[in-house]
Amino acid sequence: MNRSLIISSVLHVILIMITAMSLPFLAKKPVDLPPIVSIELIQITDKTNIPFAPKAKKIIEKIKEKEKKLVSEQAPPKKVKKIKPDSIPMPEDKVEKIEKIEEDKQNPEKIDNEVKQVSEFEKDELFDPNNIAALIDKSKEESAETTNKTDKITQDQERNIENFGLSLSEEDALKAQIFGCWSIPLGLPYNENLLVRIKLKLNPDGTVSQSEILDHARMNKPGQGFYKVLAESALRAVKLCQPLRVPTTGYERWKELQLNFDAREMLEG
Amino acid sequence: MKRSLFILLLLFILIPFKTFALIEVDITRGNLNPLPIAVSPLSIDENSRKNFEKILQKKNIGSEISIVVEKNLKTSGLFNPLNKDAFLQAPDIANLKPRFEDWNLIKAQALITGKVNFVEEKLRVEFRLWDVLAGKEMMALAFTTVPNNWRRVGHIITDKVYERLTGEKGYFDTRIIYVAEEGPKTRRIKKLAIMDQDGANNKFLTLGNELVLTPRFNPTSQMVTYLSYFRNLPRVYLLDIETGMQEVVGDFPGMTFAPRFSPDGKKIIMSFAKDGNSDIYTMDLENRIVEKITDHPSIDTSPSFSPDGKYICFNSDRSGYQQIYIMNSDGGNVKRISFGKGLYGTPVWSPRGDLIAFTKLHKGKFYIGVMRTDGSGERLLTENFYQEAPSWSPNGRVLIFYRETETDDKGEGFSAKLWSIDLTGYNERLVDTPTDASDPSWSSLLSN
Amino acid sequence: MKKSRIRNIDQGAIMKLNKILKNAFLIAVACLALSACATSKKSTGQMQGDVYTGTDTVEYLASGVPDRVFFATNESVLTTASRETLRKQAAWLRKNSDVTIVLEGHADERGTREYNLALGERRANAAKDYLMTYGISSNRISVLSYGKERPVDSGSNPLAWSKNRRSVTVKAN
Numbered sequence: 087m088n089r090s091l092i093i094s095s096v097l098h099v100i101l102i103m104i105t106a107m108s109l110p111f112l113a114k115k116p117v118d119l120p121p122i123v124s125i126e127l128i129q130i131t132d133k134t135n136i137p138f139a140p141k142a143k144k145i146i147e148k149i150k151e152k153e154k155k156l157v158s159e160q161a162p163p164k165k166v167k168k169i170k171p172d173s174i175p176m177p178e179d180k181v182e183k184i185e186k187i188e189e190d191k192q193n194p195e196k197i198d199n200e201v202k203q204v205s206e207f208e209k210d211e212l213f214d215p216n217n218i219a220a221l222i223d224k225s226k227e228e229s230a231e232t233t234n235k236t237d238k239i240t241q242d243q244e245r246n247i248e249n250f251g252l253s254l255s256e257e258d259a260l261k262a263q264i265f266g267c268w269s270i271p272l273g274l275p276y277n278e279n280l281l282v283r284i285k286l287k288l289n290p291d292g293t294v295s296q297s298e299i300l301d302h303a304r305m306n307k308p309g310q311g312f313y314k315v316l317a318e319s320a321l322r323a324v325k326l327c328q329p330l331r332v333p334t335t336g337y338e339r340w341k342e343l344q345l346n347f348d349a350r351e352m353l354e355g
Numbered sequence: 356m357k358r359s360l361f362i363l364l365l366l367f368i369l370i371p372f373k374t375f376a377l378i379e380v381d382i383t384r385g386n387l388n389p390l391p392i393a394v395s396p397l398s399i400d401e402n403s404r405k406n407f408e409k410i411l412q413k414k415n416i417g418s419e420i421s422i423v424v425e426k427n428l429k430t431s432g433l434f435n436p437l438n439k440d441a442f443l444q445a446p447d448i449a450n451l452k453p454r455f456e457d458w459n460l461i462k463a464q465a466l467i468t469g470k471v472n473f474v475e476e477k478l479r480v481e482f483r484l485w486d487v488l489a490g491k492e493m494m495a496l497a498f499t500t501v502p503n504n505w506r507r508v509g510h511i512i513t514d515k516v517y518e519r520l521t522g523e524k525g526y527f528d529t530r531i532i533y534v535a536e537e538g539p540k541t542r543r544i545k546k547l548a549i550m551d552q553d554g555a556n557n558k559f560l561t562l563g564n565e566l567v568l569t570p571r572f573n574p575t576s577q578m579v580t581y582l583s584y585f586r587n588l589p590r591v592y593l594l595d596i597e598t599g600m601q602e603v604v605g606d607f608p609g610m611t612f613a614p615r616f617s618p619d620g621k622k623i624i625m626s627f628a629k630d631g632n633s634d635i636y637t638m639d640l641e642n643r644i645v646e647k648i649t650d651h652p653s654i655d656t657s658p659s660f661s662p663d664g665k666y667i668c669f670n671s672d673r674s675g676y677q678q679i680y681i682m683n684s685d686g687g688n689v690k691r692i693s694f695g696k697g698l699y700g701t702p703v704w705s706p707r708g709d710l711i712a713f714t715k716l717h718k719g720k721f722y723i724g725v726m727r728t729d730g731s732g733e734r735l736l737t738e739n740f741y742q743e744a745p746s747w748s749p750n751g752r753v754l755i756f757y758r759e760t761e762t763d764d765k766g767e768g769f770s771a772k773l774w775s776i777d778l779t780g781y782n783e784r785l786v787d788t789p790t791d792a793s794d795p796s797w798s799s800l801l802s803n
Numbered sequence: 804m805k806k807s808r809i810r811n812i813d814q815g816a817i818m819k820l821n822k823i824l825k826n827a828f829l830i831a832v833a834c835l836a837l838s839a840c841a842t843s844k845k846s847t848g849q850m851q852g853d854v855y856t857g858t859d860t861v862e863y864l865a866s867g868v869p870d871r872v873f874f875a876t877n878e879s880v881l882t883t884a885s886r887e888t889l890r891k892q893a894a895w896l897r898k899n900s901d902v903t904i905v906l907e908g909h910a911d912e913r914g915t916r917e918y919n920l921a922l923g924e925r926r927a928n929a930a931k932d933y934l935m936t937y938g939i940s941s942n943r944i945s946v947l948s949y950g951k952e953r954p955v956d957s958g959s960n961p962l963a964w965s966k967n968r969r970s971v972t973v974k975a976n
Contacts, residue, residue, distance in 0.1 A: 251378050252380070261380060261382060261384075264380075265382065265384045267385075268382060268384075268385030268386065269385060269386055269388055269389075269464070270387055271520065271521045271522055272387060272521060272752075272779070273433075273517075273522045273750075273752070274521075274522050275522075285377075315519070316522070318486065318489075320382075321488075321489060322464055322486070322488045322489070323382075323385065325488035325489065326488055339378065342377050342378075343377070343378050343379075343380065344377055344378065344379045344380070345379075345380050345382055346381045346382060347382045347385075348381065348382065348383050351383045351384070352383070352384055352385060352387070539957065540954060541953065541954055541955060541956075541957050542953075543952070566952060568916060568920075568952070569916065569917065582920075587947060589947070589948065609946075610920070610924055610947075610948055612917060612920045612921075613917040626917070626920075626921060628920070628924040628925075628948065630928055631924060631925040631927075631928030631929060631932070632925070633925075654918065654922065654925065656918055656921050657917045657918065670917070670918060672877075676877070677915075677918055698914075700914070700915035700917070700918050701915050714915050716914070716915075719913075740959070741912065741913070743915045743916065744916065761959040762957055762958055762959045764958070766956065766957035766958040766963065767957075794916070
């Protein structure tokens with residue numbers, strides 16, 4: 087009885103051992119399984135990058151221009167009127183009025199901008215580069231450089247920015263904050279100039295007392311409809327971020343601040 | 356002279372002092388999170404509400420329309436419509452003058468309000484888009500239409516809002532034509548079906564007596580060209596959706612298939628197969644003149660015009676395997692553009708002209724992807740067991756395609772469904788259809 | 804002493820038993836492996852390369868005349884077996900000169916719909932051309948491609964796909 091038990095148990099152990107030793111081999115045996123299908127990983131960065139072919143850019147611009155023509159403020163009513171009466175809603179005159187009011191609101195700013203530009207031109211005329219050059223050689227080079235630029239506003243502070251700008255950590259804090267607030271509109275055309283410059287007047291607590299889009303005129307140019315969308319998104323970001331994370335000291339340094347929003351990097355990936 | 360010089364010098368010294376304070380900070384990054392938007396139910400007076408309830412069997416047509424808008428915005432992936440329970444302001448007051456602080460409080464950056472009226476048996480809808488942070492109105496529009504069109508009003512509102520906030524045209528007032536499928540995999544019954552972009556108003560256009568495949572809209576979305584096996588003769592047909600009139604396209608002594616309209620809608624481009632060879636042909640719908648575009652002993656199929664009509668992309672196995680080629684619209688200057696690993700099929704030119712969408716088969720998996728028109732910049736948007744036949748949304752941002760499931764050991768569990776994905780590759784969605792579905796084709800904007 | 808002897812015998816017996824068992828086990832394993840081989844052969848045994856060579860779905864136009872031929876993935880080349888089948892069909896068609904036929908070309912589900920329509924047409928024509936070289940008039944043959952629309956096996960596996968890559972000769976009258 088005892089013996090048979092021993093035999094039985096020994097046999098069992100051996101069986102288990104053989105099984106344990108040989109089964110893994112067995113599992114590997116059938117070689118002609120279907121071929122392993124390797125799954126290709128798609129990089130997320132590959133996906134988000136939506137570049138346009140250079141040729142296509144022109145086409146897009148054309149399309150955009152057409153769209154702009156069709157869709158400019160007063161257009162939608164006309165557009166919809168084309169359609170068969172019963173199948174499509176008909177907009178009404180009242181709408182145009184509403185929009186005209188909107189337009190009117192924008193006009194003062196527009197004029198404002200133009201006036202400013204005129205005064206700047208006058209300033210330019212006052213300068214006689216040669217005369218100044220005679221006095222200060224260095225400034226000749228600098229003014230020559232800066233006149234290449236079309237933006238008048240950014241000209242002169244360049245030489246001072248090193249001395250009076252925000253420290254790197256101060257700037258980083260501000261950037262990080264605004265990065266989080268800015269929802270970039272996804273429908274913008276790539277390869278276009280997607281730079282929006284906003285000049286801010288700040289209160290000591292970081293709240294914004296005044297904001298101004300520096301290229302305001304561009305908003306109403308044909309074919310630049312997207313620019314308005316972009317500019318508005320930048321303004322929203324500023325408002326959403328209030329109060330801005332400004333340094334606790336040196337209000338004089340940053341009471342005026344210019345933010346250059348550039349969506350190109352993000353949209354190009 | 357000297358004095359003016361002195362003033363100049365003074366100015367020159369002073370200007371830097373005046374402007375030194377202007378610090379510039381470059382913001383080159385932002386988030387691509389969906390924009391938080393509040394869609395307030397459109398307000399409606401009691402009298403109008405009752406009238407519409409009688410006509411449309413909808414308790415409150417104002418909130419029904421806003422639900423259409425909300426769902427559209429959500430599926431776009433670019434907007435995050437906020438929960439209505441959190442809204443503090445009543446719809447009627449919000450439409451007059453929103454209390455922006457209230458909307459700001461729930462983190463809304465944009466707000467849609469509106470009003471519905473019953474005017475002379477018609478539906479009059481007025482809506483406004485508000486910039487909550489700036490506290491100003493961005494847009495205001497009004498429409499009048501027959502009450503039955505109420506869903507389209509919702510789609511048009513979405514299109515306007517989408518365009519105003521993203522800078523590109525919308526794609527919501529559109530329809531999808533597709534093939535509705537039923538029955539076992541070995542004996543599928545297929546019918547042409549049409550529905551709104553959001554799956555509403557589904558309608559079958561054929562009875563399912565014969566096999567139908569690959570319907571495609573013409574540019575005005577009034578006509579459809581498709582393949583029918585009527586009397587067991589696979590031919591390209593033309594169908595007028597309004598009248599239901601059908602006709603065979605051309606008089607070919609063999610199978611014609613893979614039809615598409617030219618961008619001006621005047622021609623149909625398709626494949627004609629004879630004696631084991633498929634070539635690409637066009638037929639002018641006005642004068643019925645047939646032109647042979649490709650002449651090659653290989654399979655040439657799946658042609659698609661560029662939006663300017665100057666080029667054609669197509670599928671050919673002239674290199675030995677399925678690849679994508681482009682050529683001039685007269686068939687000249689054939690160039691292969693797909694050089695990645697795997698097989699490429701179903702090229703479709705984007706309505707913006709910049710990209711070509713395709714199906715790719717590689718190592719037993721199917722991908723939907725896009726590449727530039729010169730073949731560079733290939734990006735695969737989605738991978739699956741089986742999927743193909745992408746069709747572009749009219750603004751060139753979204754692709755709709757169909758996907759089939761793998762069956763189990765017994766050959767069961769097969770299904771075919773429509774899916775959409777946008778160019779970022781993130782926003783992938785199942786498109787609801789009452790039956791199984793395949794071969795989708797997206798219409799142009801109907802209100803254009 | 805006694806005890807130990809017994810134990811020795813015991814051990815010997817156990818060893819012997821062990822060996823027998825081990826052998827038996829190995830035989831069993833071998834059998835299993837063989838049968839595994841056999842079953843896997845069964846699935847590959849119906850395919851040569853990836854052309855279906857089995858008879859599961861095949862029907863007969865007449866006794867000994869199979870109605871269909873199979874193709875490799877993406878191919879429309881006739882295999883030796885396919886030619887033999889088609890020769891039998893040609894012989895049968897010559898005997899029954901009043902019969903007209905439709906050659907239905909099919910593809911598997913692993914391709915795009917439009918390309919598969921063209922591929923099915925190409926396959927059916929490969930069969931047609933072969934029948935014509937054996938004296939069957941093209942007037943008696945029409946060709947119809949179904950692409951991937953009418954699979955015979957709804958499975959999603961290589962064997963099912965191989966059955967679906969086919970050209971079927973169907974009596975038209």
